[in-house]
Amino acid sequence: MHDKTLAQQSQMLKSSQTSSVELVNHYLERIERLNPDINAYVSVNADEARVAAADADKTRAAGNAGALTGIPIAHKDIFCTKGITTTCGSRILQNFKAPYDATVVTRLADAGVVSLGKANMDEFAMGSSNENSYYGPVSNPWQRDRVPGGSSGGSAALVAARLAAAATGTDTGGSIRQPAAFCGITGIKPTYGRVSRYGMIAFASSLDQGGPMAQTAEDCALLLQAMSGHDVRDSTSSTLDVPDFSASLDRDLKGLRVGVPTEYFADGLDDGVAVAVQAALAELEKAGAILKEISLPNQQHCIPAYYVIAPAEASSNLSRFDGVRFGYRCENPQDLEDLYTRTRGEGFGDEVKRRILIGAYALSAGYYDAYYKKAQQVRQLVSNDFTEAFKEVDVIAGPTTPTVAFKSGEKTDPISMYLNDLFTVSANLSGLPGLSAPCGFSDGLPVGLQLVAPVFEEARLLNIAHRYQQITDWHAQSPAGTD
Ligand code: GLN
Numbered sequence: 001m002h003d004k005t006l007a008q009q010s011q012m013l014k015s016s017q018t019s020s021v022e023l024v025n026h027y028l029e030r031i032e033r034l035n036p037d038i039n040a041y042v043s044v045n046a047d048e049a050r051v052a053a054a055d056a057d058k059t060r061a062a063g064n065a066g067a068l069t070g071i072p073i074a075h076k077d078i079f080c081t082k083g084i085t086t087t088c089g090s091r092i093l094q095n096f097k098a099p100y101d102a103t104v105v106t107r108l109a110d111a112g113v114v115s116l117g118k119a120n121m122d123e124f125a126m127g128s129s130n131e132n133s134y135y136g137p138v139s140n141p142w143q144r145d146r147v148p149g150g151s152s153g154g155s156a157a158l159v160a161a162r163l164a165a166a167a168t169g170t171d172t173g174g175s176i177r178q179p180a181a182f183c184g185i186t187g188i189k190p191t192y193g194r195v196s197r198y199g200m201i202a203f204a205s206s207l208d209q210g211g212p213m214a215q216t217a218e219d220c221a222l223l224l225q226a227m228s229g230h231d232v233r234d235s236t237s238s239t240l241d242v243p244d245f246s247a248s249l250d251r252d253l254k255g256l257r258v259g260v261p262t263e264y265f266a267d268g269l270d271d272g273v274a275v276a277v278q279a280a281l282a283e284l285e286k287a288g289a290i291l292k293e294i295s296l297p298n299q300q301h302c303i304p305a306y307y308v309i310a311p312a313e314a315s316s317n318l319s320r321f322d323g324v325r326f327g328y329r330c331e332n333p334q335d336l337e338d339l340y341t342r343t344r345g346e347g348f349g350d351e352v353k354r355r356i357l358i359g360a361y362a363l364s365a366g367y368y369d370a371y372y373k374k375a376q377q378v379r380q381l382v383s384n385d386f387t388e389a390f391k392e393v394d395v396i397a398g399p400t401t402p403t404v405a406f407k408s409g410e411k412t413d414p415i416s417m418y419l420n421d422l423f424t425v426s427a428n429l430s431g432l433p434g435l436s437a438p439c440g441f442s443d444g445l446p447v448g449l450q451l452v453a454p455v456f457e458e459a460r461l462l463n464i465a466h467r468y469q470q471i472t473d474w475h476a477q478s479p480a481g482t483d
Pocket residue numbers: 125126127128150151170171172173174175176203310421
């Protein structure tokens with residue numbers, strides 16, 4: 001059953017070939033057997049999942065089932081779940097039980113989805129390899145000595161290892177798309193504002209966006225439908241109508257103008273990745289698309305701008321973890337200052353501390369104009385590049401990542417880690433939707449094709465990826481050793 005996509009499982013439930021209880025038990029058995037090696041789940045809520053599955057089966061028997069009723073998934077451990085621990089990959093939230101569910105969690109539960117557990121992640125979603133989790137690294141199911149990507153590495157690895165049909169993720173600079181690429185699955189970062197951030201622990205509020213990760217674009221469409229839409233609890237969530245994402249999946253690609261940025265095929269891109277992505281572009285062309293070379297002249301400034309803005313916002317957001325209100329508190333504080341410094345010193349890991357330091361520095365009175373303000377100006381230029389490009393093309397395509405999954409422990413200096421986000425951060429800086437779909441292999445490891453569209457055009461991305469997945473079968477391959 002686990003080799004079936006979410007959409008196929010939905011059909012099986014509909015035609016009574018299986019039940020939600022059966023599906024949930026099947027996954028729970030697999031998680032028990034395979035998760036210790038992969039470490040994709042940080043917690044499993046077996047009892048709650050069985051109860052929810054039985055409820056879903058009753059809803060179905062009563063004739064009230066929707067497409068997602070009874071489907072088991074996992075939530076990235078950045079989404080607050082009422083009564084179930086939410087760690088955000090950090091020691092500081094080790095025993096934190098949120099008093100409410102994130103809107104994404106509520107909406108998916110309302111659609112009938114059953115949560116199996118919480119997915120491992122880089123601490124506070126800072127990272128590109130999932131090596132920054134307090135709960136241990138996640139291994140890539142394709143080659144266990146490789147990283148799954150980050151920060152939604154647990155979500156990506158568990159979908160790749162077929163430990164759930166899908167998972168939620170969040171993407172601040174690439175954290176849905178990059179791990180999706182490294183693990184050979186499909187993931188979409190929606191337009192900023194499409195999905196409510198309420199109850200999603202904040203990293204960089206002007207960049208963060210939640211989205212689905214699954215085997216196929218068709219599966220992502222079903223999940224995104226349930227996750228999207230205005231939320232009175234998130235004033236940055238959009239009031240625009242949410243289109244029917246599944247309805248446009250089959251649209252013909254004839255005449256679709258695909259922009260291929262020159263800057264994406266320059267230095268730093270691995271040959272194996274370039275070959276797979278070029279082959280994918282050729283497939284799109286065969287399907288009727290028109291390829292057009294374009295330029296994104298400020299591409300080289302994306303990483304520096306992102307790594308000022310994201311830490312600046314993080315340093316502000318993370319000030320709420322002080323030992324007074326949430327989670328971990330140091331032993332025997334002598335006074336208030338001691339409480340703050342030791343709680344934060346003991347509770348946060350190295351990368352989180354680095355970001356807080358950089359962010360606080362960039363925002364400080366003497367440096368604000370030189371760093372933060374400058375980075376915001378660059379952000380506008382990056383966004384303008386896309387506006388120009390979208391006058392000529394309907395979608396922009398290229399590699400999701402410069403390389404395939406690297407070895408655990410291989411990247412020790414922060415800069416080489418940050419360079420993983422070379423092609424992904426621009427969509428966050430501009431608020432645009434981006435999708436990664438599997439498009440081949442290099443050295444036995446998956447390669448991702450990234451598609452970026454104008455704001456609120458998620459349907460276009462899902463349509464292109466779905467058509468591509470009908471003429472290729474990269475998305476259907478699963479790693480050895482996960483039977
Ligand atoms: N790798 C990037 C970072 O470390 C992106 C993380 C993310 O998207 N959450 O900031």
